[in-house]
Amino acid sequence: MTVSFRPDRPALVQRLRAAGCVYAEDEADLLIAAADSPRALADLADRRVAGLPLEHLLGWAEFCGERIAVDPGVFVPRARTALLVDAAVAVTGPAAAVVDLCCGSGATTVALARRLAPRWLAAADVDPAAVACARRNLAPLGVPVFHGDLYEPLPARWRGSLDLVVANAPYVPTAAVALMPPEARLHEASVALDGGADGLAVLRRVAAGAARWLAPGGHLVVETSEAQAGALCAALAATGLIPTVTRDDDRDATAVTARRPGRPG
Known part of the structure; x- marks a missing residue:
């Protein structure tokens, strides 16, 4: 998805890292790609920092080279x-x-x-x-x-x-x-x-x-x-x-x- 706003990626990375996200840089890129507005990105970031699985927020997980849909509450493939x-x-x-x-x-x-x-x-x-x-x-x-x-x-x-x-x-x-x-x-x-x-x-x-x-x-x-x-x-x-x-x-x-x-x- 093409992002039509200029997100503050460094700030997002810092916030995710402070919340304990090991792969903060990768997660920031995925959240930015999933958001179509500053409000949407802020909501995704807030929920991730609150502990929701990244895959549930994105609606998918990568597994064996495939993009797999993952609904809230469903086990995330490891x-x-x-x-x-x-x-x-x-x-x-x-x-x-x-x-x-x-x-x-x-x-x-x-x-x-x-x-x-x-x-x-x-x-x-x-x-x-x-x-x-x-x-x-x-x-x-x-x-x-x-x-x-x-x-x-x-x-x-x-x-x-x-x-x-x-x-x-x-x-x-x-x-x-x-x-x-x-x-x-x-x-x-x-x-x-x-x-x-x-x-x-x-x-x-x-x-x-x-x-x-x-x-x-x-x-x-x-x-x-x-x-x-x-x-x-x-x-x-x-x-x-x-x-x-x-x-x-x-x-x-x-x-x-x-x-x-x-x-x-």
């Missing part, structure tokens, strides 16, 4: 989740049947649609606001988004036929949610953050269902923390899946891949 996408692509062959659970805004689903050539692709989330947001992002790709808890809303005929299930399920321990940055704990749905007492409550349920929904040779790929990876691998192995851990220190990201034994088809 850069670290690109490792989950990379890990999923690495184990998935052509013409795969793919489902993205806990899809949030649909960011991971969009990235998988661009990088894979699935014969069909679907997403699901338990949060109605996330489902509405994901449907907007995925409608141009013709990808359906189901509303419900994990595998529950999926058509029963898909059971045992999925080549890939991905899930960026909540994995923050309940007691640690209060320690998260305010822009996350105050402005994103708790159902997208709180993973129960040890952070693995939802991921254990994802693991428990995966062996029934995956085809032989199919893969489950999930995001977790480095500290939780061992316990999660044990839970996956207990369901009959074969887990492996991928770690990326540069992105501070950990993904766990689990394969259902057997040959595809």
